[in-house]
Amino acid sequence: MTQDLSAVQASDNVWEMAQRQLDEVGSLIGLNESLHGYLRVPKRVLEVSVPARMDNGGFRMFTGYRVQHNMSRGPGKGGIRFHPDVTLDEVKALAMWMTWKCALVNIPFGGAKGGVICDPKHMSMQELENLTRRFTSEISIIIGPEKDIPAPDVYTTPQIMAWIMDTFSMQHGYSISGVVTGKPLAIGGSLGRDKATARGCMYVVDEALETQGRTIEGARVAIQGFGNAGMYAATLMAERGYRVVAVSDSHGGVANERGLDIKGLVAHKSETGSVVGFTGGERTDNREVLEFDCDVLVPAALEKVITRENAPRVRASIVAEAANGPTMPDADDILFDRGVMVLPDILANAGGVTVSYFEWVQDLQANFWEEEEINERLKRKLTRSFREAHEQAKRHGVSMRKGAYCVAVARVAEATKLRGLYP
Ligand code: GLU
16 A cells, blocks of 8 residues: 555645744744744735736736745845746745844845746746836835845846846936845946855855865765856865766756866856756766765755655765755754754855845945955855854754754844834
8 A cells, every 4th residue: 555645744835844944943042932923924925916028019917926024133135036836935935044044144134035936948038127127116115225125046147136226226216226136247236246155155065074074175066956056156166176076957967976077067058058968977867966976965956855755865964055945854854863964055055145235235335345355254254154053053962954043043033022012
C-alpha cells in the first residue's frame, strides 16, 4: 500500500513555512504571546489588477501584489518579483523574510515584497515596460523613499528599476531616485549593487569555513541557479580560489570535478541563454546539483528545493542560501542533525539589501561612494551578522537559521514594543 505522504508531510505552503520558522524561535527569545501574534501577520497587503498594453494593440490584465510585513524599524524594503508562479502567500513569506533580513544586518528598514504574476521570458521589452509602469502606478499609493522602497528580485532588472523610478518621478513632477534601489548607475544606482548578493554570500561562506577550521583554497562549490546571485557567486568565488564544480540553471546543469572555467561558462550563458551545452564539463541537472559531491552548496534559484526527500543526500557541509527560502523546515532539521551548517537566506543573501541600503543613503545625500568603500562596509556588516547569529546558535545549541532569527526577531520585537500601540 502506498503511504499517503500528504498526511505526514508538513505543509509545503511557503507562508506557513515562514510562520513556522518564526514560531520555532519564539520560546528561545522569550517572545510574549501578543507580540508573537503581531509579528506572525503582515501589516499591510495590497493586491492590484494591472492592465498592460501588449504589442498586438490590445491589453491584458495581470495581478500584482505589494506586501508590507513590519515597518517598526523603518520604511519597508524588498524586491519585486516577476514570475508566472507568484502567489500572494509567497509574497507574504518573502516580505516577512525581508523584515528579519534587514533586522539581522541592522539596517533601518522594515520588510516588504512585491510580485506580479507574469512570464517575462515571453514578453517583449515594450510589454515589460508597460506592465512595470502601470504596476508602479498602482502601488504608488504605498511606496516612496520614506515609505517603502522596492528593488530587483527574480526576473526583474536594473532597467525595470529605472522604469519604476521614472514612473514614480513623473507622477510627482521631479526625480525621486530614492524610491527604488538596484537602479542603473546613470540614474543613482550604487557601485557594487549588481554583485552584492553574491559577494555577501561569499563573505559568510568564508566565515563559516573559518569556524570549521577549513581553508578557502580549493573548497568545492556547487551552485543551483545562474541568475544574478548564482552567476556572480560562481565568478567571485572562482576568483577567490574556491573550486566551482557544478552549476545549473532552469534548463539543466554542467559539472567538472576539476573545476569549471567560469569565465568561459558566463560567455556561453550570455551567448546561448543557458549553461547547458558548455563543453568544459559533463551534463548534469538541476536536482543532481543539489546532491553533488562538494563542500559548499549554494541554492541560488527558487524556494523549497531542499526537501526532506533530498536533504539526507546533500553532501556539502555548508549550505549557503543565496535564494530566499530554498530549504523546507523538515529538511532544515535533517541537515542540522547531520551536522550540515545551513547559512540561512536572511544572512547568506543579505548582501543585496545591504548595498540597496547604501544606494538609498547615497541617493538621499546625493553623494556617491567608491566601490572599495562599499565592499568594505558590506564585509563588515555581514561578518558581524554572521558572528552574532553564530553566537546565538552556539548559545542555544540550535541551527544558524534559528541563531539568526534570535538576533533579528529580538530586534524587531524591541522596536515594535518601544513604539507601542497606536492609538
Ligand atoms: N530581492 C532582494 C532580497 O530578497 C533584495 C531586496 C532589496 O535590495 O531591497 O533580499
